[in-house]
Amino acid sequence: MAHVVVLGAGLGGAIMAYELKDQLRPEDKVTVVTKDPKYHFVPSNPWIAVGWRDREDITVDLAPVMQKKGIAFIPVAAERLIPEEDRVLLVDGNSVPYDYLVIATGPELAFDEVPGLGPQGFTQSICHIDHAEATKAVFEKLVANPGPVVIGAAQGASCFGPAYEFLFILETALRRAKVRDRVPMTFVTPEPYVGHLGLDGVGDTKGLLESQMREKHIKWMTNTRVKRVEEGHMFVEEVGDDGVAKPEKDLPFAFSMMLPAFRGIKPVAGIEGLSNPRGFTIVDKHQRNPMYPNVFAVGVCVAIPPMGPTPVPCGVPKTGFMIESMVTATAHNIGNIVRGKEPDSIGTWNAVCLADFGDGGIAFVAQPQIPPRNVNWSSSGKWVHLAKAGFEKYFIRKLRKGTSEPFYESLALKVLGIDKLKQTTKG
Secondary structure (H helix, E strand, C coil), X not given: CCEEEEECCCHHHHHHHHHHHHHCCCCCEEEEECCCCEEECHHHHHHHHCCCCCHHHHEEEHHHHHXXXXXXXXXXXXXXXXXXXXXXXXXXXXXXXXXXXXXXXCCEECHHHCCCCCCCCCCECCCCHHHHHHHHHHHHHHHHCCCCXXXXXXXXXXXXXXXXXXXXXXXXXXXXXXXHHHCCEEEECCCCCCCCCCCCCCCCHHHHHHHHHHHCCEEEECCEEEEEEECCEEEEEEECCCCCECCCEEEECCEEEEECCEECCHHHCCCCCCEXXXXXXXXXXXXXXXXXXXXXXXXXXXXXXXXXXCCCCCCCCCCHHHHHHHHHHHHHHHHHHHCCCCCCEEECCCEEEEEECCCCEEEEEEECCCCCCCEEEEEECHHHHHHHHHHHHHHHHHHHHCCCCCXXXXXXXXXXXXCCCCCEEEC
């Protein structure tokens, strides 16, 4: 019998556990260790922040689902991974031994890297449902007392899609509240151009997003570093292509939501051979760590080098379809290993994304996610908003049922009509 432990139960961890149950032998055991007993559908957080969704709409209580599938569930946070002893130490003093470990922890939010950034400072966040609910209260104050808005991402950020989504969702919400005319909006990003997304763009994301911003009277600043944030003021500097910073600017705001850079969580960071300097887990093409071959990783916690040098640092996002591809490959590979075979599945790392703008949106498909690509497509329209809302309901329903059906592949097949995206390749 093999014991496989999944550390984390977000998007990657939850479906990782489901797919492992399908790929392992009947006598093998799967255990999920997570600090949060409930899953929250993170792509819906921008809607939570403007009052278009409530917590219960996007929450899945994982314990009963895991029990139904025969998966052991431990809702206790990890204190430290001890890979040389094949065990995870928990904050309650207990430890969980494993034969194989899948790290699916997601990231730690590095708000502290910019003074005054984040919920403990002077800007809002949509990275967690608790943050999104707190943002909703500040949004309501903005509606009651309109003023300038600054939305965007800090240097080193890698997840730009939600920043664009929230920018346009907020703009739509302000128009519906009849106060948009009293709210100047500015988008601040380290990206070298609007629509770069940490991916050097996908299709015409640059043109589509710039067009949307011009149409909705939103100013933007690219190649921009956030120096510090004080109450009602964000101090930024734009950096030229030559790396030389322009004079610092003060952006006054009544409301600001800024995404931070990510790093690996402390329990798995700083382990030689396992994690890189940012704390992300190093993996090979089979999602396996080279130094500890019984340790795998999927999702945002995986170390991926940036696309290339940019005047202000930008990371590479790990989108839902890409994560799902990692999960499927990992499940197949561990299934092979426990049967005495070699791992042979490689995640394709394709990207399928629906970015909702409140009453419209942009969709893109990148195959693979990192260029050069075989498919490099983007489009916009009201259909994207409707598709995103439909997919949200579909995803949560499937998660509550405990199905291991590939969610994002189903999105591609059922919503976008794409029939040739593959989850993994052999090699």
